[in-house]
Amino acid sequence: LSYKWDLDNDGSYEVSGITVTFSAVGRDGPDQQTVNLLVDVGMQTAIDSVTIDIKNVSPTIVSLIGPVNPIEEPGSATLHGTFTDPALDKDNYGGTALWSDGVSTAVAIDGYTFSATRDFPDDHPATGTATDNFIANVTIADEDGGATSQDAAQVTINNVPPTAVIDMVEDEVGNLVGEEIDVILVGLEIDLTASFADVGLLDTHVAAIDWDNGTVDGDFTSSPIEYAHVYSNTGSLQIDVTVTDDDTGTVTVSETLTVVDAIGAVDNVIERLTDFVNDSEKDAQAGNFAQAALDKLAGNKKGRAANGAIDMLRKGNWNAAFIELIMASEELQQADPLTDDNLAILVSQLALTAKSKALELLADAQDNATKPSELKRAKSANELIQQGNQLLESGDMVSAVDAYRKGVSRL
Numbered sequence: 001l002s003y004k005w006d007l008d009n010d011g012s013y014e015v016s017g018i019t020v021t022f023s024a025v026g027r028d029g030p031d032q033q034t035v036n037l038l039v040d041v042g043m044q045t046a047i048d049s050v051t052i053d054i055k056n057v058s059p060t061i062v063s064l065i066g067p068v069n070p071i072e073e074p075g076s077a078t079l080h081g082t083f084t085d086p087a088l089d090k091d092n093y094g095g096t097a098l099w100s101d102g103v104s105t106a107v108a109i110d111g112y113t114f115s116a117t118r119d120f121p122d123d124h125p126a127t128g129t130a131t132d133n134f135i136a137n138v139t140i141a142d143e144d145g146g147a148t149s150q151d152a153a154q155v156t157i158n159n160v161p162p163t164a165v166i167d168m169v170e171d172e173v174g175n176l177v178g179e180e181i182d183v184i185l186v187g188l189e190i191d192l193t194a195s196f197a198d199v200g201l202l203d204t205h206v207a208a209i210d211w212d213n214g215t216v217d218g219d220f221t222s223s224p225i226e227y228a229h230v231y232s233n234t235g236s237l238q239i240d241v242t243v244t245d246d247d248t249g250t251v252t253v254s255e256t257l258t259v260v261d262a263i264g265a266v267d268n269v270i271e272r273l274t275d276f277v278n279d280s281e282k283d284a285q286a287g288n289f290a291q292a293a294l295d296k297l298a299g300n301k302k303g304r305a306a307n308g309a310i311d312m313l314r315k316g317n318w319n320a321a322f323i324e325l326i327m328a329s330e331e332l333q334q335a336d337p338l339t340d341d342n343l344a345i346l347v348s349q350l351a352l353t354a355k356s357k358a359l360e361l362l363a364d365a366q367d368n369a370t371k372p373s374e375l376k377r378a379k380s381a382n383e384l385i386q387q388g389n390q391l392l393e394s395g396d397m398v399s400a401v402d403a404y405r406k407g408v409s410r411l
Contacts, residue, residue, distance in 0.1 A: 030056045030144060058146030059085040059093065064138055066153035070131070073123045073200045077155045080115040083140050083148070092143040097136040097152075107138060114140060122202035123157040123247055130159045130248045161249030162205060164196040166241055167224065169255055172355075173348045173392065180345050183260045183268045185356040186234050194253070195224040196243040203245040212237040231259045262357040266310045266325075269346050269353075270298045276341055289335030290343065296328035318361065322405035325350050329398045351397040358385050358404040365411045381410040 031054040036047065064081035071077055079097060095107030097116035101124065107116045116138060124132035134155045141147035169177040170191045171184055184190050196207060208218030211229050220227075231237065237257050244250040260268065273294045277287055299308035309328065312321035329347045336343040362385060365378045388403030 030054065056142070056144040056146050057086050058148050059083045059140050059142055061138070061140060061148050061150045064150050064152050066155055069154070070156040070158045071120065072158045072160050074119070074121045075157065076117055076119045077134075077157075078115055078117040079136055079138060079152045080113070081138070082113050084112060085142060087142075093140060095138065095140045097138045099137075100133075100135045105136075107140070109140070114138075120157045122200045123159040125202040125246070128246055128248070132157050132159075159203075159245070159247035159249050160199050161251050162196050162198040162200075162203070162243045162245050164194060164207075164241055164243045164251050164253045166239070166253050166255045167193040167195055169193075169239070169257070171348075172352060173395075175345055175348060177257060178255065180342070181349060182272075183258045183265055183349075184231070185265050185352050186231055186259055186261050187356050187359050188352055189228050189230050190257075191226070191228050192239065192241075192255075193224055193226050194241045196251070197223065198245055198249075200245060200247070200249075203247060203249075205243055205245050207241065207243040210240040210242070212239060231257075234259045234261055234264065262321075262353045262360075263310060263313050265349060265353040265356070266297055266313065269349055270294065270310065272346060273297070276339075276343070282341075283338045286335040286338035286343075289331045289338070293328040293331035293335070296324045296331065313357070318357065318408045319405060321357075322354055322401060322408065325354055326398055326401050326405070329401060333398070347397045351392055351400050354401040354404040355385075355388065355392060358388065358408050361408055361411055377410050381407040383407075384410065 033052045033054060034049055035052060036049045060083060062082045062084055064079065066079055067077045083093075085093075093109045095109060095114055095116070097105045097107055097118070099105070099118065103118065105116055105118045107114050116136065118136075123129075134157065136152045136155070137149055138152055139147055139149040169184075170193075171177060171181060172188055172190075175181045177184055177190065192209065194207070194209075196205065198205065205221060205223075206218065207220035207223075207225055208216055209220075209225070209227055209229075210216045211231070213231060213233065215229070217227055217229075225241070235258075237259060239255045239257060240252050241254075242250060242252040273290055276282060277290050277294060279287075282290075295308070297309045299305040299311055309321050309324035312318075312324060329350050332343045332347045332350075336347070358381075362378065362381055365374070365381065369375045369378050384403055384407030388400045388407060391397075391400035391403055
């Protein structure tokens with residue numbers, strides 16, 4: 001017997017008796033192939049055929065590797081792996097990665113390797129936790145509808161706390177606390193500016209200011225923060241600005257302040273003027289003006305004569321104290337153009353000293369006024385103090401002190 005194949009595809013065969021076994025190797029399904037068998041015995045032949053159904057076989061994921069955990073926001077996670085397919089005729093493949101929070105990302109395929117990358121602008125905007133875990137189900141599909149899926153290893157995304165800074169603290173005339181001036185005055189407003197940022201692009205925030213005197217101002221949701229405060233008591237106090245994001249991340253930044261009364265403020269100016277007067281590199285004429293101002297504040301004979309502004313304040317001789325503040329300010333205004341030490345800042349501090357004391361005395365008078373004449377004097381004093389505030393705002397420090405003096409004299 002002789003056997004002859006009539007095939008429309010490549011194949012191989014073997015003969016065993018009258019049994020013919022055909023193996024179609026590497027064909028891609030789904031497909032159908034017809035095999036025709038011709039039996040030729042001398043002058044006699046016989047022909048038969050059979051149709052073979054070739055089924056598609058889905059690809060198989062061999063490996064699936066996740067990123068090194070944890071990842072800090074904002075970051076990206078890349079999954080990569082390999083797969084196989086028994087079809088020798090290479091299929092066209094596609095894929096998706098479906099993450100556990102419902103987000104779907106594309107899978108890039110190169111040969112029999114694949115990768116899937118997802119960006120995380122935030123750990124998770126809805127959970128309110130410091131760490132969030134994600135799992136991706138990766139699917140590889142061929143062009144004939146075959147697909148295989150596998151879960152990747154867990155991806156951990158960590159929340160990153162916000163950052164914050166206290167940009168500046170200013171007194172009422174714009175002097176920078178901690179840079180240009182050392183102290184602030186009781187009863188006068190200071191202005192704080194703080195800012196915060198967060199690498200978590202979807203985070204929301206709440207900020208609060210603790211003034212260290214029992215007052216907390218909060219519910220700031222955007223940067224920068226700008227807020228004013230008045231201290232009613234003296235002491236060393238610490239401002240804390242705390243910012244918390246929606247994923248429990250928090251940061252606190254602090255600024256230490258020294259709050260003083262009028263005596264403390266004048267004492268601070270005396271210390272700074274003493275350093276200036278003792279500076280061997282100062283301008284001689286500026287030094288003379290500064291020494292004259294120092295005498296008006298601390299007293300003549302290097303403070304041994306108890307006739308300076310600080311002595312008058314201790315004695316409660318307000319009119320005399322304010323006059324000494326005026327004369328000291330005039331001396332400093334003459335010295336300021338002769339030096340780079342910006343003595344004008346000390347002039348403004350003396351003006352704020354006068355305002356602080358004037359407001360304190362006015363508040364006492366208003367609280368204790370019972371007679372019409374007392375109420376009238378308090379009203380007149382308040383009008384003059386308001387004039388002093390306008391002069392202070394315009395930058396006329398000496399005239400402002402004189403207006404405060406006149407207001408106090410009405411009390």
